[in-house]
Amino acid sequence: MVPHSNSFTNFAIWNARSVKARGKSTAICDFVISKQLHFFAVTETWLTNSDRDNRALADIRTTLPNFEFHHSPRLSGKGGGVGVLLHKGFKVSVNREFTFKSFEHIDLMLRSSGSTDLRLVVIYRPPSSARKRETLSTFFNELSTLVEVLCINHQRLLIVGDFNVHVDDPNNVDAQRFLSLLDVANLHNHIKSPTHSSGHTLDLVISRDSDDLVLTSSTDSSLPSDHRSAICGLSFARPLPVKRTVVLRKCKDIDQQDFQKDIQKSQLFTDSLDECGDLADLYNEEMQRLLDQHAPLEEKEFILRPQAPWYSDALRRSKQERRRAERAVYKSGLQIHKDIYKEKCKSYLFLLRQTKEDYFLKKIDYRDQRGLYRMVRTLSSPHASSQILPCHDSPGQLAESFCSFFDEKVKRIRQELDASISEDLSVPVKDRCSSYLTEFHTVSEDELVNIVKGTSNSYCDLDPIPTSLLKKVISQ
Template identity: 30%
Template sequence: MTSDKRLTVPLFYNEFLLLLEDIALHPGFVMLCGDFNFHVDDAFNQNAVVFNDIISSASFSQLVAGPTHEAGHTLDLILTRALVNFVNEVKTSNPLPSDHAVVECWLNLSKPEQHKVKVKFRKFRDMDIDAFRYDIRSSTLCVTPSSDLNVLIDQYENVLADLMDVHAPETIPGVSPWYNNSLRKAKQDLRRWERLWNSSKLEVYRQIFRKQRILYKNMLEQAKKEYYRLSFEGCSARQLFQKVCRLSSPSSSKTLPSNEGMNRRQLAEHFSQFFSDKIDNIKCELDTIRDTSSFASAPVSSPKPATDVPPGEHHCMLQFDCVTVEAVKKLIIDSPSTSCELDPLPTWLVKKCVDELSPVIARIINLSLRNGHFPDSLEGANVNPLLKKTWTRS
């Protein structure tokens, strides 16, 4: 677009060439189609000649042969990579009352296979934090930490990863044991007829949907019966009793505290006292934070510049000061609870184990400062590009 907001043919050439160059860098099947409004069939049309040269320079080819407009020119085009031929039987027809013809073609492409994505997660809510902290204190990471920086980093990551697998192992969401491929196929058919009925509201689709729903319900019940029949076969009386008890009386977690020996009035007062104590604890924590903040914000007198340095001489910093465990602990607690998938532990869990991990992290920092070397294993990073707008609306 020019300064006076007019579209010009040279501007289209430049932008279209940039588009083809960007597409050429990506693998796969590419097809560009539409009304380009160039008479590519006319060898004496200057605009069409330039357009064909741009297509050839980007290793693309034009597949439509014959007129696509009532004036007898080829305006509607199909562009593909010259070396990848997956478009067959290109033809034109005029079934519509339009000045442009319909361009039809067959794509020699197979439907991609459906890939199942296995999702893994850790049950952090069921994790015993106290036991996890005890295992950290008893591990080689705290008992016999290495004096080599890279070895210590590997020790830190491996020990914590092993402890995570013990206390919060990765699990895959389970599927009901009676759910099989036949049920999956019947459910897919059920959803397909349901979508057809919702989109068309035809009575025939509603009847098919109802029949498929009854069929799926019966298949599901039959699969459950068969599964439990096979699981009960060969069981002893004790095993049979345990299975029946587990099915008829599922375990439920207690949501209320123990009220043994309390009447209703005492239980209500117990609840009231609990929340009162909770509010008092929050107030005390807020007062402590306010006192700490006021102390940290107090003005600090800046050191006076040294005046006893002889002219022509300069001070050199020969080494870094070692960080303290308390300084590392404060940095960990004050840091945001965001995590990266490269971290051996999520940040919120590191904060809960800060007393056990801060000496190790301080040791890693001090070894790095003392040796003047950044750990090799910490140089990796995950970069997630974000799509930003390349234009703004005026």
């Protein structure tokens, strides 16, 4: 079992064979939640750093708002790519000192409260093929260069990934050369059991012997791939919870009768003003004052946690059946129990994907057009919740930049239209208008109430009180 003390961090490495495949991102999120992982390294992400990645990344962001995904996609060709799903409680910096031809990698520096820095390097070496010019000799030379630099530094070191070297085969010359390189650098591989369906150990977790970093290690085959995931408990302080502070008002707790009585006692009814502008200013000031009195602004801090509202009792029972089948495999080792366990894993992952799809289909059925747009944006854009604004030092500067942008845009459109018009255009205009506006009639109180009650509940920060609250007090 992986330790869960505050002094330990839970970590896993897995070859995904495409994060973008149907259901893979959902399976990753479920795995992170169930194993209580703090970071999860993934090889063969198949991400391309294009808009095609958005659905998978948005799925991860929606389910794991307290995590962020750092990845290095393959620059050319299909497949490949490495990434790390990290808890936001870690302070992260990316090292870009090296580029290599024979393998892909991402190099991160992690810092957690009360711990020394941890340098995490995730590596994926594609298997040798006729198309690949880079030989194993190139790989060993480049890996040796990287290891030499890493071992010079004093940070704690963790090298993980899919090296595609059969380190389990004592007669394999390449494996012996690889293990000899680790031994010379005082590095040690902690994964001893097979990580591939063929029975070989390809996915490795490597650290210094002197660091005492890796405390426990095991493998898990519940994820959909021909690679098993390697799970480790690290002697590295787990990150602090990610907290978010919001400012809100408890408008639902307002006593509407008391609020209406205070409105009637306010200067709106005692002061006599004739100018429309003065009346509007007085309305804004008094309503804002009364809102602050009955529902003052409050700061509330909450912890970001994984969100899986689609998780059901049926999924829980299916996961229990999968665990029972897994225990039977460990107990007997019989092939029939292994086959049953594989079927239970497939059944759980299918039910997980189907349950999640049904959940969102039901939510879509009850959405209006605006709500549907928001949901689609959330599920298809990894940055849907981010506020994307131009760089600015003050709200005034932001307003000026918006004004300048649209002013220049209008000028540019006018210039383009003027340049495209070759002939003078004339529009026939009648000499006289048949409609006349001769007078205004006084709006009655009932008409005003009906107009307010017929408006939308949406409002902005410039409104003195929420529109929904105004509708309630104006109708009494």
